[in-house]
Amino acid sequence: MFGWSTKQKPGRTAPAPAPKGSAKGAPKGAIDRGILVFENTSEVIQAEKILKKAGWAVRVMGPPPEIRTGCDLVIEFPLIEELHIVRELHLAELAPLKVVPVTAPLLAPVDLFQTKDFGDYLMVRAANMKITIAKADGRIVNISGGGCPDVPFLAQQMVGKTLAEAPRPRDVGHTLCGYALDLAYEELRRQC
Amino acid sequence: MLGIVGTVPDPDFPLVHGPVTWEGDRLSVAGRRLTVLRGTPALLAAALKAAPCLGGPEIYAFLAGDIGKGQGSRRLYHFLEENLKDFDFQVLTFHYLQPDVDWHNRVLFAIDGMRRRPLLIADAGFMYAAKMSGQAPAYDLFTPDAGELAFLADETAPHPFYTRGFILQQDNDVPELIQRAYQHANAARHLVVKGATDYIANEEGILYSVDQPSFEAMEAIGGTGDTLTGLLTVLCGAGFEPARAALLAAKANRRTGRYATPTPATQVAALIEAIPQALADLIE
Numbered sequence: 001m002f003g004w005s006t007k008q009k010p011g012r013t014a015p016a017p018a019p020k021g022s023a024k025g026a027p028k029g030a031i032d033r034g035i036l037v038f039e040n041t042s043e044v045i046q047a048e049k050i051l052k053k054a055g056w057a058v059r060v061m062g063p064p065p066e067i068r069t070g071c072d073l074v075i076e077f078p079l080i081e082e083l084h085i086v087r088e089l090h091l092a093e094l095a096p097l098k099v100v101p102v103t104a105p106l107l108a109p110v111d112l113f114q115t116k117d118f119g120d121y122l123m124v125r126a127a128n129m130k131i132t133i134a135k136a137d138g139r140i141v142n143i144s145g146g147g148c149p150d151v152p153f154l155a156q157q158m159v160g161k162t163l164a165e166a167p168r169p170r171d172v173g174h175t176l177c178g179y180a181l182d183l184a185y186e187e188l189r190r191q192c
Numbered sequence: 193m194l195g196i197v198g199t200v201p202d203p204d205f206p207l208v209h210g211p212v213t214w215e216g217d218r219l220s221v222a223g224r225r226l227t228v229l230r231g232t233p234a235l236l237a238a239a240l241k242a243a244p245c246l247g248g249p250e251i252y253a254f255l256a257g258d259i260g261k262g263q264g265s266r267r268l269y270h271f272l273e274e275n276l277k278d279f280d281f282q283v284l285t286f287h288y289l290q291p292d293v294d295w296h297n298r299v300l301f302a303i304d305g306m307r308r309r310p311l312l313i314a315d316a317g318f319m320y321a322a323k324m325s326g327q328a329p330a331y332d333l334f335t336p337d338a339g340e341l342a343f344l345a346d347e348t349a350p351h352p353f354y355t356r357g358f359i360l361q362q363d364n365d366v367p368e369l370i371q372r373a374y375q376h377a378n379a380a381r382h383l384v385v386k387g388a389t390d391y392i393a394n395e396e397g398i399l400y401s402v403d404q405p406s407f408e409a410m411e412a413i414g415g416t417g418d419t420l421t422g423l424l425t426v427l428c429g430a431g432f433e434p435a436r437a438a439l440l441a442a443k444a445n446r447r448t449g450r451y452a453t454p455t456p457a458t459q460v461a462a463l464i465e466a467i468p469q470a471l472a473d474l475i476e
Contacts, residue, residue, distance in 0.1 A: 040261065062354045070291035070321050071262075071351055107354040112361065116411070121456035123412045127360075128339035128352035132412040132456045141457035144230070144414035145337060147316030147352075149288050150260025152231030153201035155414050174260030175290070176353035177317075 034079040035106070036089070036096040037067060042174040043094060044073040049170075050092050051075065056085055060179075062107025067100070071148055071175050076106060110180065113187045124191070126183035131158075138162045138192060148175035163189055194429045195279065195310065196239065196422075197254045197272065197318070198232025198287035199264050205257025207267045212236050212251045217461075221253045228461045230415030232287045235315075238422030241467040242444075245475060246430040252281070258290065265290035265317075269299055276302040284310040285425045286318035287418070291351065296321035300330060311428050314380065315421045323378050324350045331380035332434050335421050338366070338387045344379055345372040366391050367398055382434045384424065386417050390442040392435055399435050402442040407449035415460030420445040423467070444470045 038044045044060065051058045056077065063074045077085050079101060089095055110127040117123075121141060123132040129151070132142040139162050143155040150173045158166040169182035196212075208222035219226040219236055228237040232255065239251050254272065258264030268289065276299070284303070296318065303309060313333045314322045322328050323344055336344055339360070343352035345368075346359045362368055366385055370393045373379040385391040388411070389403040410416050423444050427437035444467065451466035452458060 042261065062350065065350075068293070068324070068350050070293045070296075070324050071317070107348070107350070109353055110355055110357070110360065112357050118409060118412065118456050121409075121412065123456065125339065127355060128337070128343065130412065134457065142412045142414050142459075144412060144416070145339060147288060147291070147318075147320055147340070148260055149199040149201070149258035149262075149265060149290055149317065152199075152229060152233075152288065153259040155230055156201055159414075174262075176351045178260055180353050 032079055033076055033102040034082060035061070035063065035074040035076050035100050035102055036085070037063065037074055037098045037100060038096050040174065041071065041073050041176060041179065044075060045170050045179065047075055047089055047094050047096070050094065051077070051085060051088065054088055056081065056088070058085075060109060062109070064102075064104060064106065073176065073179065074106070076102065110183070113184065115191065122188070122191070124184045124188045126187065127180040129177055129180040129184050131181060131184045131188055133163060133188060133192070138164065140166055143181065146177035146181065148177035150174045150178045151181070154178060154181055163192065193250045193252050193281055194239065194425055195252050195254065195281040195284040196232070196236055196287065196425065197268060197285065197289065198235065199258035199268070199289060200226060200233060200255055201231060201259055202257040203259050203261075205255070205264070207256040207264070207271055209254045209271075210252065212240055212253045214240065221255055228464060230418060230460050232418070234415040234418035234460050234464065235285070235287055235422040235425075237461070237464045238419035238467055239426050241464055242423050242426040242471055245468055245471040246426050249282075249426065249429045260290070262290035262292070265292070266295060269295035273298045273302045277305045280307055281310040283313065283425050283429045285313040285421060286315070287421065288316045289318045289321070291317045291321040291324065293321055293325045296325050297327070300325075300327055311434065313421065313425060313428070315417070320351055326377070328378050328380055333382045333384060333424065333428075333438065334380040335384045335386065335417065335424065337417055338385070341366065341369045341373065341383070341385050345369040347376040347378060370398065382438060384420065384438040384442065386420060387411075390446070392438040392442065394435065400439045402439065402446065405446050405450055407446070407454050409454045409456045409458065410446075410449055412456035413454060413458055413460055413463070416445065416463065419448070419460060419464060419467070440474055444474055447473055
């Protein structure tokens, strides 16, 4: 989901492997990654989709402190590819607000999942978001946790539908809580 | 009068404010009707159900439609910045709002301009912004769940989505996380930590823990945190000091399960219906 970031089971940690396509042969300490900053999280999600579909080695990360507003994501990319990547986004009418070189470590999204088995129901939690399905038919029976305003909206759109019928949170959500719910949704699909 | 600020998941819902009333099984604010689903409507419904048991305070809501794009939240923030000085609340509760540090700070500044400072409760997105702004100690109560407590305990995380793994893995060690949240000044004066056991804490440590009655299925039900915050708002408004109000709110919220016999598929409206009975058990 996050390109080269790894999914882990609780209790295990491992550093994320280096990205494919990052500036090969760049001198140690050189700035070889940049971030694309967008107006809002929805645009980040769309841009990630477009760039990954086109085969670019990008990943979604947390912005550096100086540009954080509270609920945001940025796209990290190999700086050497800036021209091509920005052109690709312009063609999709999704130009970033700005492109900034990465000079310090970025925050990585959560990649730990917790699963709870209620017998007839299965719940998966990612960060602050939980999604529960009925095992018998894969129907989503509840969505809980979260604090961003798209959470009640996502619950409205998804509860009562099966995992296959429900819209993906990343397609209709707009915030980090929506993104976290998408991780839980993906994990649930992987398990079922 | 008790003030509640939040959003509803409808992009066409305008900014409205006014007293909240029942219209059948729906809520009504300034002529707009709301279905009782998880989110701020669930908080309002819980508060409105509890109010008659606790002296019948007026519940006054500030609402706007927002599906996560932030426009509704920003309209609300702007309205509050301009107009809070004209209101007088005993308790002011902030709920599902797009986390935005700059707007959060402007609203907190506007609260300083009110004739009397209300008791401040922050939950959901506004709690995230309060923590990230570094102003958490300005609040009387935060109501995190286990995942959100880990976020409060992680001094580097601007949102629960970025909580570091080594802290997330400690989420069964609630006392340690509470201590860590206070150590970095990322907690309100009181915390109500919602979970299999609910903890009420302040800077000195855990004051109360509540683990009965226990209905495991309630963890999966969207909106049980919203109802707890609604109960807390009304109990604080009834004059209970914050820790005592939190204890009663946690107990009452759990007791709704006794009357609704919840499964993981139960919807929060069924639990809200049971609030008067649950509160009556405790207050008598």
